[in-house]
Amino acid sequence: MEIKITFPDGKEQSYPAGVTPRQIAEGIGPGLAKAALAAQVDGLNVDLDVPINKDAALRLLTFKDPEGRDIYRHSSSHIMAQAVLRLYPKALLAIGPAIEDGFYYDIEFPEPITPEALPAIEKEMEKIIKEDIVFKRRELPRDEAIRFFADAGNKFKVELIRELPDDAVVSIYHQGEFADLCRGPHIPSTKHLKAFKLTGLAGAYWRGDEKREMLTRIYGTSFADPKELKEHLALIEEAKKRDHRALGKELDLFSFHGEGPGFPFFHHNGLVLYNQLISFCRAELYKRGYMEIKTPIILNEELWHRSGHWDHYRDNMYFTDIDEKAYAVKPMNCPGGLLIYRSRLHSYREFPIKVAEFGQVHRHEKSGVLHGLFRVRTFTQDDAHVFCLPEQLEDEIGKLVELILYFYKVFGFEDVRIELSTRPESSIGSDEMWDRATRALQNTLEKMKIAHKINPGDGAFYGPKIDFHIRDCLKRTWQCATIQVDFSMPERFDLTYVGEDGKEHRPVMIHRAIFGSLERFLGILIEHYAGNFPLWLAPVQAAVLPISEKHFGWAEEVRKKLEEAGIRAATNLSDEKITRKVRTAEMQKIPAMLIVGDKEMESRSAAVRRHGAGDLGAKPLEQIISDMLKEIAEKRIKP
RNA sequence: GCUGGUGUAGCUCAAUGGUAGAGCAGCCGCCUUGUAAGCGGCAGGUUAUAGGUUCGAUUCCCAUCACCAGCUCCA
Structure with a gap:
């Protein structure tokens, strides 16, 4: 047949x-x-x-297919597990999936192991690969599978199988003496694993539950080509070098102190960056008809009951008392914005009303999750709320998507992924509202032909959202922008507008942020650029370096001219040699160095040196300034 | 929050059961400099905090705090 x-x-x-x-x-x-x-x-x-x-x-x-990659790495974890069992016969395997960029296996060891054990496991894996062992699938009824793993003394696998339905057929993969519960599929044999590396060791709880057994998780990664593995490991090394926490210290951008864990302190240089982000954003929003507001940080607790935050977000909020009345520190900006909306009547003719707020919010994060600027307890959202008619909804979402993609392009983030998150368990509003809101988001993405992934149950408590994930130059992804459609808050706050018919109607509201958190976005930029900021962002844009004391006068004049043109400049009037001054400026990652000596003083010029690019020769000061202003205005990422 | 680790000068790191040392940075001099480190000197520390063991603790033990890695959660 x-x-x-x-x-x-x-x-x-x-x-x-x-x-x-x-x-x-x-x-x-x-x-x-x-x-x-x-x-x-x-x-x-x-x-x-x-x-x-x-x-x-x-x-x-x-290996080029995402599914193939997962299978390859999952098989890698089986090979690692086989090696571990050969070296530690008493170890118990729990689970070992493929993850983004690699794989891991959670294992219970009778004695704790240290990272020094990894090379031996890698060596055993090499052996297993050389042995070219075939992966064999065997299917058996649930009961038999339970017996199989009970005999092997593996309580973890037994627990996993017990949770399958009674009539489930369970599959076990054998490779030589090794057998593991697994849905499969797998690569044909162990020799198909061409390049791998065990990358780390960490504790992890069985089933992610801190009340259960602490297991040892061994992380690894694997690639079809040793070259790719090498590149991947190099990217990880590079990421370590670019750690924004270290660069933040070196470049004097920000600091953290025991007096306020998770609360960043911005130094002058960091604040320049922060303010540049805000000015850029503000200018773009004003061009697009946004208004801007500022609302208080502490508001009466009653407001948060009305908004639903007390019911759904309380654990993340800070509370305080003022004159014996309960207040809360805002974890989101929307309720304050809604009070402003309600402060006067609105007509349908005003719509869409776009209101931006650079709002500082506080959220209580568990102490263990704080991480530099990426995860803090207070941050500034580039928040905005768009109030519109239901029929304007999809158009407005579309405009936001375009705006967000435009912003990312400016910073050099061209690879953006979009995810749509639907109703979570803890949420407010009717099914019908959620349905309409989710459909509006989905329709818009489909109309714009934008591919997106769906995250069921990941929405905000008041509405579904689309999130934007950007990929930086080290191929890591970061969630930044979000667009959330909300029918609930307008109802809870009884927002209205006067329609064409003279009657009161309920507007729809969109919550959106582009950077998400300015602090976190700044952290991403620091690592993305490795501290080498584009000229328009750099805290100090030009360092004027006089060759000797004779040239201090001209150097100061150059600095003043630059500053008058709006360029952030500094002179180095120390008595160090020019080589030393150049080195200092290079290490501070200042994009432009203007070196002035006899010749330059004579011709009212400066010798230009760009960061990392060496001497570019002398140019008249006016030309240097106009060139720099042009580069700044264009927000060029590279000179 | 949980598990493990770390905490010594502004930074990066040494050392020791008998009260700590280097490099860089800082300050002061000398040099007057042409594109990634000129030379010399000085100063800088209740060894995170609070207890305990000890003749004696920075070192050993306990607690607290902060940080780091991971888990869980997230902008």
Whole structure:
């Protein structure tokens, strides 16, 4: 009997029934046969040697496919587990999935192990790879699987299987002496693992529950090509070097103090950056018809009951008393903004009303999660609320999406991923409202042909949202912007507008932030640029470096001219040699150095040196200033 | 919050059961400098905080605080 196989490109071909994906791959070419790790048959991931008995759509998965990558890394974790059991026969395996960029396995060791144990495990893995052990799938009824793992003394696997339905068929993968509970599929054999590295050791709780066993998690990563592995490890090294906490100290941007854990202190240089972000943002918003407001940080607790925050966000809030009345420190800006909306009547003719607020919020974060500027207890949101008619909703969302993508481009973030989050368990509002709001977001994305992932149950308590994740130059992703559609707050705060019919109606409101948190965005920028900020952002844009004392006068004049033109400049009037001054300025990552000596003083010029680029020769001061102003105005990322 | 680790000069790091040392930075001199470190000197520390063991603690033990890694959570 013949069956028809449909390939991803739409081509069809006939094969005898019972053909395996591996045979099909071999028929297509030796390159593909070698690269194929597993297959997807009618959307289901399977091993390469599973016969296909009916017409089906087939995708051969290689390391280039996200699914193939996961399978490869999951198999890597099995190989690691096998190595661990050879070295520590009494260790108990818990779970070992593939994750972004790698894999891990949670293991209970009879004796704690240290990172020094990793090289030995890696060596054993090499051996297993050389042995070229085949991954074999075996299916068995739930009861038998429980017995199998109970006999092996593995309470973790037994617990996992017990949670499956009674009639579930459980699969176990064997590779030599090693067997593990696993849905699969896997790479054909251990020798397909070409490049791996164990990257770390950490504690992790069984099932993420701090009341349960503490397991040892071994992290690793693997790639199909040793070169890729090397590049990946280099990126991690580079990320360590760019740590914004260290750069923040070195460049005198911000600090943290025991007197206020999680509360950042901005130094002058850091505040220049922060203010640049705000000025840029403000200018763009004013061009687009936004208004700007500022609301108080502490407001009566009653307000937070009305908004629903008390019910749904209390654990993250700070409270205080004023004149024996209960107050709360705002964790979000919206309720304050709503009070302003209510302060006068609104007409449908005003819509959409766009109101921005650079609002400082405080959120109580658990002490263990604080992390430099990435995770703090007070931060400034570039918040805005758009009030509009229901029929304007999708248009307004579309404009926001465009605005957000435009912003990211300015900073050089071109790779942006979008996720749509739906109603969480703890939430307010009717199903119908949630439905309409979610549909509005989804429709807009679809109209704009923007690919997006869906995160069920991840929305805000008052509405669904789309989040924007940017990828930095080290390929890490960060959640920044968010657009949230909210029918609930307008109702809770009884917001109205007078419609064409002269009657009162309920507006819709959109919450949105672009940077998300200015503090966190700044942290991302510091690491993205490695502290080498584009000229328009740099705290000090030009360092004027006189060769000797004779040139101090001209140097000061140059500095004044720069400052008059609005360029942030500093002179180095120390009695150090010029080489030393250059070194100091280079280490401070100042983008432009203007060196002045006899020649330059004579011709009213300066020798330009750009950070990391060496001497670029002398230019008249006027030209230097106009060149710099142009670069600043264009917000060029590189000179 | 939980698990583990760390805490010595502004920074990076040494050392020791008998009250601490270097480099860089800082300050003071000398040099008057041409594109990533000129030379010399000085100063700088209740060894995170509070207890305990000890003749004696910075070192050992306990608690607290902060930080780091991870878990959980998140802008």
